[in-house]
Amino acid sequence: MLRLSKLTDYATVILSFMAKDNERICAAMEISTVTGIALPTVSKILKALVNAHVLVSTRGTKGGYALATTPENITVATIIIALEGPIAVTECSISQQGCEQAAGCNISGHWNVINRAIYNALESVTLADMIKPQETLIPVASLYRIENHNVSQ
């Protein structure tokens, strides 16, 4: 189903909450209470987001987490990569050593096209978009097809 993991889903919920009042420092405990996600799980997610430079953290009493930049500059692609690693639909698109399938696998180039398309779609939606009321987004819902898009002249 091309599903992303629950942790990534949680991450968007957490970040959406933090983006509503950005600049503010939130403790993991507070986020857990507000979102209803268990504290250890929240911690795990926040740590991953710090490693990916989506959040910055301060330790000690009064410490916590805050957005590293404005919600406009945080894309869905960045969030997904932080939690799940590089966006690639097939195994062979990541490890460059190609697949061991003897005969008919010269299709990896085509997967790369698809990967790029998906990546760009995910890169095009930011955290700021996510916290807008839904109505504003609906007109954008009619969408893209590669064959209609005359990119190569």
Next chain:
Amino acid sequence: MLRLSKLTDYATVILSFMAKDNERICAAMEISTVTGIALPTVSKILKALVNAHVLVSTRGTKGGYALATTPENITVATIIIALEGPIAVTECSISQQGCEQAAGCNISGHWNVINRAIYNALESVTLADMIKPQETLIPVASLYRIENHNVSQ
């Protein structure tokens, strides 16, 4: 990583082989030999593709599988849906009952935009594209961004 399953990956390999000489009826055994994928696994995939009307089958001696339509009419989206079910990046985009997260989940509408973008990207590549030599595809690799695409007038 937004990965699709191995079975789906195998399916594209199998279909690429079948598309090279379409119209021809291939037995599961033959496909297994050619692709190097174990027979029971090949069978499982072929059955799923028949259920999704991507392939048609004939039983009995001299039976086997053939494409249900031309490679131009079989999209990557169709193949993925056949093996993995509907394309949806989050759980809540499938089950319409919404998530139980108490507070801040009014972002499902935004996921739908992303789902549509991904779906359309996958719908835009056909089996016929997949069996073309890679070179022809590379110019298309510069890609799409929602914000540049003035769809709603």
Next chain:
DNA sequence: TTTAAATAGGACTAAAATGGTCCTCAATTG
């Protein structure tokens, strides 16, 4: 200077999804 509150990092366990195999039945051809 001590204490409490907070994150960092990683190990570990349990649960769920996936991959892969196998068995029995049904259909078709020679």
Next chain:
DNA sequence: CAATTGAGGACCATTTTAGTCCTATTTAAA
């Protein structure tokens, strides 16, 4: 009627994922 091939589904083993917990480390405040 026998051989070949697909249909359908049950099943197990493995891998992945989710979730928890423990032990530092850092910082602010008492």
